[in-house]
Amino acid sequence: MTGQLAATAGPRDSVAGMVHLLASGYHGPPQLTPPRAFTEWSLDPWALALVLVLGGLYLAGVRRARAAGGWPAGRVIAFCGVGLGFLVIATMSSLGVYFGVLFYARATQTVLLLLVVPLFLALGRPISLAVAVLPRFGPRIEAAIRSRPARILTFPAITAGVLVVTPFLVYFSPWYAAGFRSDLVRELTYLALMAPGFVFFWTLLRIDPVPKEYPYLVSLWVTAAEVIGDAVLGIAVIADNSLVAGSYYRAVGWPWGPSLRTDQVLGGGTLWILGDIVGLPFLAAQLIQMIREDETEATAVDAELDARDIAGPPGGRSVSEQPWWESDPRFADRFRPVEEAPRAGPPNGQ
Numbered sequence: 001m002t003g004q005l006a007a008t009a010g011p012r013d014s015v016a017g018m019v020h021l022l023a024s025g026y027h028g029p030p031q032l033t034p035p036r037a038f039t040e041w042s043l044d045p046w047a048l049a050l051v052l053v054l055g056g057l058y059l060a061g062v063r064r065a066r067a068a069g070g071w072p073a074g075r076v077i078a079f080c081g082v083g084l085g086f087l088v089i090a091t092m093s094s095l096g097v098y099f100g101v102l103f104y105a106r107a108t109q110t111v112l113l114l115l116v117v118p119l120f121l122a123l124g125r126p127i128s129l130a131v132a133v134l135p136r137f138g139p140r141i142e143a144a145i146r147s148r149p150a151r152i153l154t155f156p157a158i159t160a161g162v163l164v165v166t167p168f169l170v171y172f173s174p175w176y177a178a179g180f181r182s183d184l185v186r187e188l189t190y191l192a193l194m195a196p197g198f199v200f201f202w203t204l205l206r207i208d209p210v211p212k213e214y215p216y217l218v219s220l221w222v223t224a225a226e227v228i229g230d231a232v233l234g235i236a237v238i239a240d241n242s243l244v245a246g247s248y249y250r251a252v253g254w255p256w257g258p259s260l261r262t263d264q265v266l267g268g269g270t271l272w273i274l275g276d277i278v279g280l281p282f283l284a285a286q287l288i289q290m291i292r293e294d295e296t297e298a299t300a301v302d303a304e305l306d307a308r309d310i311a312g313p314p315g316g317r318s319v320s321e322q323p324w325w326e327s328d329p330r331f332a333d334r335f336r337p338v339e340e341a342p343r344a345g346p347p348n349g350q
Contacts, residue, residue: 028254031257032102040098042097047088051087075124083121083124090113090190103263104263108270114196115197122202122205125208145210154212159199159200163197163229164226168236204282204286207289231275237264
């Protein structure tokens with residue numbers, strides 16, 4: 001940590017200030033300032049390896065897809081530019097430098113890993129890309145997705161519940177502090193946050209093959225539940241007077257910045273407000289998908305009606321001239337027009 005302090009100290013850091021930090025027992029990065037929020041970076045080899053592997057596989061798939069017909073540039077930007085970009089920011093920017101010092105830095109990192117990164121990775125349609133460029137494994141992938149276990153595990157109540165419960169387990173158990181003491185636990189925590197987020201957005205966006213397509217009304221209700229869960233988590237963190245991982249943060253003992261209590265309140269507000277703000281792009285994506293689906297269904301219905309008008313029903317009347325019950329199987333027999341009886345002839349002898 002002392003080496004990190006020396007590496008991150010800027011030219012404006014006075015020798016007296018550094019001596020004061022060392023004398024106080026604090027050996028972490030220097031005070032977080034607005035300039036340092038953009039200039040402080042640290043290398044996380046495991047996170048970098050994950051970014052390179054995911055990005056390399058995705059771009060290799062895009063290359064094969066474009067050779068066979070094409071792949072939208074917007075999907076590439078969503079997956080590689082925004083999704084993986086935010087993964088780098090969450091793990092190796094100033095958030096990665098100060099996540100072990102400031103509670104609100106860790107809270108911001110949690111929101112990015114839980115909601116932002118998975119959302120844009122899902123918008124990149126990686127499953128459709130894999131099915132398209134892997135003809136030998138594509139059917140197996142689709143069969144696994146359509147299997148009964150997959151339908152059970154991706155039931156909306158389950159995916160939303162896991163998404164809401166996971167950060168509660170992280171913040172209100174020894175898991176939270178263990179992530180500061182073990183690199184392995186830290187990296188597994190990153191994956192544990194991203195995995196339920198990806199499954200949540202993947203199944204509700206429905207732009208990739210999914211185990212079961214639920215109505216968008218269900219998606220909106222589930223999204224509302226997730227928003228409430230973010231609010232409850234943030235309020236629980238703010239209201240926790242015993243401080244989350246209080247003994248760890250007291251041992252860190254930074255001599256600058258907010259107090260422990262203020263730091264936790266800021267972190268709880270970040271989990272609450274930033275989590276709800278991040279939900280806006282997801283709602284926008286859902287609305288766009290809903291509009292597109294309605295337009296597709298309307299086009300199909302119009303085409304069917306046009307075809308029926310051209311063919312014409314028995315009797316020579318167009319569909320628009322038919323009473324609605326004649327085309328409804330529930331009423332067609334009941335309200336069938338009564339044929340006019342033949343008129344009787346005149347009596348004999350007249």
